[in-house]
Amino acid sequence: MANILWQDRKRYFGLPLSFTKYSLSEDRLFVETGLLNLEQNEVRLYRILDLQLKRSLGQRIFGVGSIIVTSSDKSLGKFEIRNVKDSANVKEKLSTLVEQQREAKRVVGREFMGGAEDMDDDELHDGVL
Numbered sequence: 001m002a003n004i005l006w007q008d009r010k011r012y013f014g015l016p017l018s019f020t021k022y023s024l025s026e027d028r029l030f031v032e033t034g035l036l037n038l039e040q041n042e043v044r045l046y047r048i049l050d051l052q053l054k055r056s057l058g059q060r061i062f063g064v065g066s067i068i069v070t071s072s073d074k075s076l077g078k079f080e081i082r083n084v085k086d087s088a089n090v091k092e093k094l095s096t097l098v099e100q101q102r103e104a105k106r107v108v109g110r111e112f113m114g115g116a117e118d119m120d121d122d123e124l125h126d127g128v129l
Contacts, residue, residue: 006093007021008022010022045100051067065083066084067087
């Protein structure tokens, strides 16, 4: 397995009483679930498109938070890293690693404020899209 930079379990009331484990390496995020039947999913960091931090009042009381991850991965797609300690710092670490991997793999995100209908014919033919 890769060099693990961070790992935690999904927590209840701030305690790691769960069979869901999260771990992060330099290039992949792993989500392992189950007790008897284990399932491990991974997403390559360059495939992560968006990160969002969510902390309810109860989560803040127990010092945990959830990170919502949107990826282009076929099996995981959009998923949540639920109830982990130090969630704001984990999100920042993850965000930094995602950017590093996207630069290393030369992955370019294509985000447009409007659609093709907002562009004139010259922009369409010049390869702007």
